[in-house]
Amino acid sequence: MTVAQTGEFGLIERVTRRLAIPAQNGADADCLLGPGDDAAVVRAPDGRVVACTDVLVEGRHFRRDWSTATDVGHRAAAANLADIAAMGARPTALLIGFCTPRDLPVEWAEEFADGMAAEAALVGASVVGGDTVASPSLTIAVTALGDLQRREPVTRAGARPGDIVAMAGRLGWAAAGYTILSRGFRSPGALVNAFRRPEVPYAAGILAAELGATAMIDVSDGMLADVGHIAAASGVHIDLRRANFTLPRQMADSANALGVDPYEWIFTGGEDHALVATFPPDVMLGGEWAEIGVVRAGEGVTVDGTRWTRSAAGWDHFRQE
Structure with a gap:
């Protein structure tokens, strides 16, 4: 059965059935009114809401012959939940804009919803609503909301000379998996699966905020490019080892x-x-955080004191194909 055969409201009913609000980790308390009305109602006990949006386009961000629908659901949720974690906030809710060709199998949409719900459940968040529309290409827009829990947001602009640079999570795995798939191979499975479903160190974001992180970012476009955003926003030079x-x-x-x-x-x-953050030099790092560099006066990013010139520092949607 395709989405054209089930119709818009039939598709919505099938998908929302799979998005039951999880009872664990407080997600049920965050969502006061879930899918089914004109809008959802999500608790904001801090009085401030952290919000971000990310878009995935078939052929650009994922391929159905490389990833299952469940994989894509995990990946779509993770891209947004990671941004919330990078602000030092706790993710609470996701909203989905689902733009699909009429011939998409309904089963694909259902399994995509399963992946979204499962990834959200890892952090106690829930999928609270969204919209569906017919489209020539499969495009998925996700908005995430988060709660600062009375902490100040950790932005990109607070790094200071003398701070240490630390990372939580792993780097290079997804890029390696993408290269392997691009060359027509399917193994090693650990690298290919890292491309299909990222493993995000969600808890490290809140821990960084509690440890006094001065700046933080989610590495989605490349370590050098994203750390460069911290350097530019903070007016500093970052040297990685x-x-x-x-x-x-x-x-x-x-x-x-x-x-x-x-x-x-x-x-x-x-x-x-992965998450990268800067910390005061006397901080005692804990959890997944490990030191990878130092903040100095100046500008830009270097590796062992040298500018990276071998390739582009990261991904730019409007400069690369």
Whole structure:
């Protein structure tokens, strides 16, 4: 059955049936009114709401022959939930804009909803509503909301000379997986699956805020590009230390087989959604946070004191194909 056969309201009914508000982690308390009315009602106990939006386009961000619908659902949710975590906030709700060709199988939409709901449940958030529309291409727009829990947001603009730079999560895995799939291969599975479903260190965002992080960002377009946003917003120079980045065996072996420098995946590859933050120099890092560099006076980003010139620093939708 296609979405044209089930109709708009039949599709909505099928999808919302799979988006039951989870009772764990307080998601049921955050959502006061879920799907089914003109709008949802979400609790905002802090009085401020953190909000972000991300768009996924078939052929640009995902391919149905590379990823299952459930994979795409996880990925769409993760891209937005990571941005909320990067502000030091707790994600509470997701809204979906689902633009689809009429011949899309209904089963694909249902499994996509399963992936969205499962990823949201990892942080105690819920999918509270959205919209559907017929479209020539499959395009998914997701908006995420979050709660600061009475903390100040951690922006990109607070890094200071003398701060340390730290990372939580992993880098290069999704970029390696993308390269492997692009070359027509399907293994190693750990790297391919990292492209299909990122593993985001959600809890590290709140921990960073509690530890006194001065700036933070989600690495979605490439480490050098995204850390460059912190450097530009804060008016500082950031120097990363290559020796502080672990090169997993699967990545090293795959890079050797494909003739790729694995550090290009680590420094310029995106979609892993690691978190990078700057902290006062006397902070005691905890959890997944590990030191990877230092903040200095000046501008721009370097690796071991040298500007990166081997390739673009990261992804730019309007400059790259």
